Amino acid sequence: MKGVVFSEFIEMVEDKFSPEIADRIIDQADLPSGGAYTTVGTYDHAEILSLVGCLSNETSITPGDLVQAFGSYLFSRFHTAHPSFFTGMNSAFDFLGKVEDYIHVEVRKLYPDAELPSLECEAPDTNQLRMTYRSKRPFAALAEGLIRGCVAHFEEDIDIAVEDLSDGAGTAARFVLIRN
């Protein structure tokens, strides 16, 4: 997993909780990388899972909720770091519909070794978007967070229903977005 995810995670913990908690969970998680993350590096995704586990112990918030919150945070950071991806995007459906064909393509140019999940989209009507997430990694909750972050960014009134497709493993899920 790309280093940017890890460094953003640590930054979020430092920011939303405290530097002490960040320091502590890094210590507790006993990471192979020692928690010294650089955005240009690549790290084992298990590290983020251990970090989330430790943070959950520390804060008594469920790991799912934490990952989802991180997803929303990541989206806002993404917007700050890569505003060019947002030009000409007028709504959440607009943006999400292009993740697979446009954003992932651009990401691959920057990180040829990035292992990206697949995100299939269908739009049965103009007010509905069905997205199917599939990955080798259990980050359905992260995906949900990112989607929620996106909806929040465009400030739209959209209901999101989540259907687990992986028997609780978190590697596949369907998100049904309905605009009100």
Place this chain on the structure above:
Amino acid sequence: MNELEILRRRLEREKKARQAAESIAEEKTRAIFEANRGLQRLNESLEETVLQRTAELIDARDLAVEANRAKSAFLASMSHELRTPLNAIIGYSEMLLEEARESEAQRQFREDLGSIQSAGRHLLSLINDILDLSKIEARKMELFFERFDIRGMIDEVVTTIAPLAEKNKNRLIVTCPDDIGTMKSDLTKVRQSLFNVLSNACKFTANGEIELVAERQRHDGAESILFTIRDTGIGMTEEQLAKVFDAFAQADSSSTRHFGGTGLGLTITRNFCQLLNGRIYASSKQGEGSVFHIRLPATPAQPSAVPEPAADPAPAQAPRTVLVIDDDPAARDLICRNLARQGVRAITADGGLDGLHAAREQQPDAILLDVLMPRMDGWSVLTALKTEPALAEIPVVMVSMLEDREMAFSLGATDYLTKPVDKEKLQAILDRHCQPHTARSVLIIDDEPAVRDRFRHILSKQGWQVTTADNGAAGLAALADAQPDLILLDLIMPEMDGFEVIAQLRRDARWRDVPVVVVTAKNLTVEDRLRLNGAVQKLVRKTDSGLSELPAILGDVFPAEEPAAD
């Protein structure tokens, strides 16, 4: 304290992360470098491939160029091979025809001979066409301007075209005023141009009329001759008309197939007209007929370098000897018979070396020299002749199937004839360049070899028979041998000077009347003049301008018999 510890650990992590980032950057840099190097290698090998391909292409091009050269050479030698026997056929049929003319009983025989001859000429013209086009393309076409009778030329063309007109049951109408007179142009090319356009008219018209009109007109302030060829044949559409002068263009490739031809006729004709400073243009209407106009200047705009043949060549008086060098027995035979008819004695040689030998032995009055011969070609023979002082003065007429006038003249040839040799042209050339033995002879008496050579050169070119002597006494001895028509005399010489020579001449009745032209560098005193008075015709100063006036001065001395100007 705790906070400090946290910060320290954080710093530690940042440091580690930075180092990791640096080593990743380094790795990436290396990877990029490697990738670049790979690209560079690929580029180099690409360049190598390109070079190799280019070399291959160059080779292929060279091969093509060589093949093209070989093709041209083949074409040239092939048409030479074809023309040699053809010339023999035409020549012999001409001879036979002339013989048959004498007896009225042989009418049918004569007609057959005529057919052989005209078929031969047609075949020859086809071969010439092929050669013409390649020459036009190579811009090597040469022009030979001469003055000819327009009516006569038209009659000739009409005779050739008549069978073609009859073939498609066409009526041929010729309108040419009797007093149309002469024009100065390249006869062969004018004739061929008319023939080409007329043959098209015959080919593309059936049961119709073909009209040829010749008129003399003033056009753009100059005399021009306008030939109009009108037919009532199939005609052409505007599109077809626009392309008729293009090489290999036939108005309709499918339907004209059955008319035959290669589509070169009009291309060649247009090129000829342009070469002759004229033009050809056409109009046509499909189903109604076509009109072609050829307008040619009556005389070339600038005076042409090629001399006009003497209008009325002086008839030969005494037997002349001409050496014929040609490897082809038929060609030799033909020329010899032609020469015999003109009262010229012919000796022959079948190759260059034999020819040189015969020239040394027999000192002929002129040499007719074939260009293309095995072993030693005509150019080499010509060069050898011109470098041997005893032979250098003999006029050499190159006889060839190729037009190579420039080469001939640059190597010192006196004139040029193309095969088949035209009897009249041959006669005119011989009359012009090789004087009968009774032609004027001149004795040059001068002690300076350079002056003698110079005179010999100038005068023999004028047709004078030149003898020389290097002092007065030798001069008088030469006089006793053969009396010249003129003496060119230097004044200051060792042993016996010019004054003394004149005194002796006046004393002898045989020589008293031989005109003397004194050529001297001396500034004559009054006394000198008195000594010469009445005894010499002219005085020529030994300066460059004086010498170059020599021919004109001699012309004054011999006004009645001035040799044909060259």
